[in-house]
Amino acid sequence: MTNEKIDFKKLSKFSRHAPRYTSYPTAVEFKDLSEDEILPFLKSDKPLSLYFHLPFCKSACYFCGCNVIYTSKADKRTKYIEYLEKELETLSKHLDTSRVVRQVHFGGGTPTFFTPEELAEVYALIKKHFKNYEKDAEISVEIDPRFFSREHMDVMKEFGVNRISFGVQDFNEETQKAVNRIQPFDLTKEAVDIAREAGINSINIDLIYGLPYQSLETFKKTLDLVLKLNPDRLAVFNYAHVPWMKKGMRKIDETTLPSPEEKLKIFKYVIDFFENNGYIMVGMDHFAKPEDELFKAIEKGELHRNFQGYTTKGGADLIGVGLTSIGETEDVYMQNYKDLKNYEKAVDEGKIPVFRGVILSEEDKIRKYIIMEMMANFSFDIKRFENKFGINFFDKFKDEVKELQEFVDEGLVEITPEKIKVNKTGSLLIRNIVLPFDEYFKKMANQKVFSKSV
Template sequence: MPELILPTSLIAKMDKPGPRYTSYPTADKFTDAYTFTQHQETLKMLGSNYHNEPISLYFHIPFCQSVCFYCACNKVITMHQHRADEYFMHLIKEIDLTTQLISKRLTVSQIHFGGGTPTYMTDEQLEAILIHVRKKFDVTRDVECSIEIDPRTVNYDRLNRLDDIGFNRISIGVQDFDGDVQKAVHRVQPFRQVAEIFLTAKKLAIESINVDMIYGLPKQTPETFAQSLETLIDLKPDRIALYAYAHLPERFKPQRRIITEELPTSEQRLTMLGMAIEQLTKAGWDYIGMDHFALPTDSLAIAKREGKLQRNFQGYSTHAKTDLIGFGVSAISLINGNYSQNQRELIAYEDALANHQLPSFRGYASDADDLLRYTIIMQIMCQGKISFSEINKEFDIDFLNYFKHELLSLDDLITEGLCYYDDEQLVVTNRGWFLVRGIAMRFDKHLQNRLDTQTRFSKII
């Protein structure tokens, strides 16, 4: 188990903004130099070079009925259900245009609906999307089909229906059970709402229940958060994603309504993280890394033990380097190292589709160095280890020479006991797991000489 105490001097030194590395390069490197035509060509190539490797699909549903003040997602706050009706038609059209370009039936092993609030769509709309997906793709028998659930919009009947439609994994946004914290972030959801979903999901034998929690929210203290974690432990979710709240009010308007003085200090945040790791691991969850925990029987914990863990836009994943096609406003696709993002404004997204065009507006084509660094950074984030000989073999390089500056830059982290390396490998220590983003950042070429990391990324603690 990771050591829980880090010296204050180290906290102060490492308490800096940094990417979460759900992609490399990070999305802020996407530009319109990656054109719509390139994205079309990438989709065509995906079809023509296809050899039955399963892919993943992501659907972004942007609508929410009310705003949570900590929110950094791309969402549209509305009470007008007809917005979802129009959006549904556009999603269907986007699937059609995409599959026409690919012009081959691809195998899909993972489908995820995220938001916003995916359950803003009606059950009929969600079902129709999945039926359409099955018309256009070969969906595997054991597909992981997951949906993010806002407990305020789903009850017993609704969850039954979602299960019937084919969703076999759910992710519940809880964040904190404490009433004062919920009020401070404008997301009040009584415990009974969450408990009802749990009871129903367990009765339905939903394969995996994930809960999202956030530490670092206003009004949170280590004591109140410990109590929330005890409540969570009693519910026994299969997976827990424990995110650090990233306070970036310059970038995210809803966060301007958070009272800065009510936010916990860096020391309190680290205490909460350390405490959470201790409470959850003692109660039986495996610490997967950075922000994820899983019961030992869960596929994520098994993948971690077997060294097969991956990272994608949803966080840690069991699916090895699968290509991903994103549908919906702001959704990102990753195909063969090429990133493409859809229009981020709903009106621009819908306009493109109304004109029978895919809504891609920017992206990034990874070069050989990006692909190499992607692998290095993901191995640090997922396995906590890099085998130099394996990298040398895969990329035909001499690791020690290629990364000599990066390795030299690790000196201070090695002195702090966060990682070490020899001629064979680089290893993240138990202590280093707390600060793994800080280690990965040393291999990020795009971060060098950047002046805007303060406002662009969340703090790594």
């Protein structure tokens, strides 16, 4: 796939609205779930992937789609740590915490909005309950370089952090002002240098195209600066402007957003730029150096995807801890309360603070397998599927295969008795290509919850 050229005419032709699939099996909406309903699904001997949501930021970045609490008050952080401790105590009564931990991820907000001393408290709580880690466990943190110090890095290194993702988005000053995030290049470089000096050998940079005042020419300058940071991998996301869902986005002047045509030019240049500078495109929105494990995994057909993005650490039960955190096992998706008062009330009552999710039916699991295999590896091994589920693929999904024919006719998808394969252009449209297998999408297609693929 890596040596193919992308056909941008076809890309534009098929760029339709689709769900932003993450780890969810389909476009299904979460429903209310009680603690009693999810407890059976915590009993397992699978490895654990732990996600800790540290939701605080000092001020709003207007493009942000995350669940964040804006504050400068230290007592709110202190109180939140106390509730993390209570939640972990309750969780440990229902979850075998001696299970091996394969992955730990800290998201936000920005986790380093907590002081180094406060982060050390959080890490101590985790170590108290989870002591068994795989030798090559991935321990990663999302960081806003504006809130990062050597002292933060010292604490993280002590805990075992080995992967850092720095949010950049864009270095254009006009764009930064428009989205309320002033972050000079020198500040970002200093943060990256601190991580490198501490021995962090896996650094990711997040970028967003489609923000106010961006053009191909301004984004070229951002990319030149990013290259100086020498990241090991990059994530380049398409900005989804959904002000009806995220209030902060209402502060963005829509007349300053680049046109769809300009965004496509930017995206085309991004691909050419990174591939010409030694990176390889992985999936819809990631780039990695050839020696990065992301690229090695996709070559073997072993790449996985969850709500945090692409990962090589599949086969684990994801347990979310903290406000709004999402968890996933083979049978259920679950999310903690998004409202701080309700979260605290549940924790005070000694409950796991899950309030909604979806218990997967056997049909969900079957369709999830197809969708996520294609989303992660852009190919689907039909024989392996049939052996796993005891189902004749072409008999069960004859209508879905017919719906794929338009992509086959355009040369984006190849279907044989053994495999479904998606080419490089098709990989950028994978959210559309997997839609025939999503039995919920048609029921929700008229709702204003989806964005353009490109």
